[in-house]
Amino acid sequence: MKLDSECVRGAWDCDPPTGALSVPIYQSATFRHPGLGESTGFDYSRAMNPTRTVLEKTIALLEHGKYGLAFATGMGAISTLIKIFSPGEKPVHIIVSEDLYGGTYRLFNGYYNRYGFSFSWVDTSSLAQVEDALRPETRALLIETPSNPMMKITDIRGCAALIHRRGGLLMVDNTFLSPYFQNPLDLGADFVLHSGSKYLAGHNDTLAGFIVHSHDHYDPVLREAQKSEGASLSPFDSWLTLRGIKTLALRMEKHQAGAKLVAPWLRRHPKVERVFYTGFADHPQADVAARQCRGHNGMISFYVKEKRYVEQVLKRVRFILFAESLGGVESLITYPLVQTHGAIPEAMRLSAGLNDKLLRLSVGIENPEDIIADLAQALA
Numbered sequence: 001m002k003l004d005s006e007c008v009r010g011a012w013d014c015d016p017p018t019g020a021l022s023v024p025i026y027q028s029a030t031f032r033h034p035g036l037g038e039s040t041g042f043d044y045s046r047a048m049n050p051t052r053t054v055l056e057k058t059i060a061l062l063e064h065g066k067y068g069l070a071f072a073t074g075m076g077a078i079s080t081l082i083k084i085f086s087p088g089e090k091p092v093h094i095i096v097s098e099d100l101y102g103g104t105y106r107l108f109n110g111y112y113n114r115y116g117f118s119f120s121w122v123d124t125s126s127l128a129q130v131e132d133a134l135r136p137e138t139r140a141l142l143i144e145t146p147s148n149p150m151m152k153i154t155d156i157r158g159c160a161a162l163i164h165r166r167g168g169l170l171m172v173d174n175t176f177l178s179p180y181f182q183n184p185l186d187l188g189a190d191f192v193l194h195s196g197s198k199y200l201a202g203h204n205d206t207l208a209g210f211i212v213h214s215h216d217h218y219d220p221v222l223r224e225a226q227k228s229e230g231a232s233l234s235p236f237d238s239w240l241t242l243r244g245i246k247t248l249a250l251r252m253e254k255h256q257a258g259a260k261l262v263a264p265w266l267r268r269h270p271k272v273e274r275v276f277y278t279g280f281a282d283h284p285q286a287d288v289a290a291r292q293c294r295g296h297n298g299m300i301s302f303y304v305k306e307k308r309y310v311e312q313v314l315k316r317v318r319f320i321l322f323a324e325s326l327g328g329v330e331s332l333i334t335y336p337l338v339q340t341h342g343a344i345p346e347a348m349r350l351s352a353g354l355n356d357k358l359l360r361l362s363v364g365i366e367n368p369e370d371i372i373a374d375l376a377q378a379l380a
Ligand SMILES: Cc1ncc(COP(=O)(O)O)c(C=O)c1O
Pocket: 073, 074, 075, 076, 101, 103, 144, 148, 173, 175, 176, 194, 195, 196, 197, 207, 208, 209, 325, 340
């Protein structure tokens, strides 16, 4: 099946007894046992639920993995994946992209560093910097590519080679491109992570998170953690995400087409200092993008020339919504400094280029003329 067909059909044909095309929402906490020691395969929805199972198989199919696990949020997925390591047994050092979602920074530096994990934050778009950060106790490399919010691109194949040489694992947060434009497992990654709340579900109406991988050894470990910690995705949210994925191909094409018009318009605007967009031909890692991605998303970050324009834009936008998140059908504008990346310490933020003049735009699937008209009046 072709990729756009896979998005529509997923891992589902129809409900055999009724012929229903839509996956039933098995809104049941528990399942009747046929007899002592017997099970239908489903016992309790925290551990396994039939609607969630279809979604887990669908995301595995789209990401070319053997196994998929669905969580209540993207953070739930990241937190669970980190638990494959036990610092009590041997030291765990993880190298992480310095320019990534602020919530991941908060989770690692605010929580996991208390439990014996250590992290190094590096610009992973430079393989030399990744290599320099490797230590004997480095067990994993976690990258976001494109990065959030500076849109840097990290060479997934190059990172896989570096970390595998040390016996470590490569984890890739693929939220920004979705499996429609990038499949990290095909490029050597061990694990793919997603905030399904973004492009996958796509409608700004639900939260979800995923881990996809092909490691037989780790699958029972991850399922046990999912069941024990209970951050598993609910049946209704599983259904909403399944429904969102059906139109992923159409939406990603529309996000891409919209951003391709909005980004150069912003670049020409006299009050805009610099625009960060992976689709520019002169993007510093355009060659890497051409090797590993099939397209570009709807994400654009930009510096306004003066800080006062930030407040002006956020106050004046009407069509574009000033809200935290990305990847949904509605265009959203975010101020990373105080919203998505507020948890990152100032020095680290500034070294990554995340300053008080940076705005992040998630181009939705509306008509780009309306998005540009709104930006024009907001920046006037
Ligand atoms: C790249 C990326 N990864 C992970 C997350 C966390 O996902 P969630 O908000 O679903 O917990 C986000 C949230 O913005 C994100 O942008």
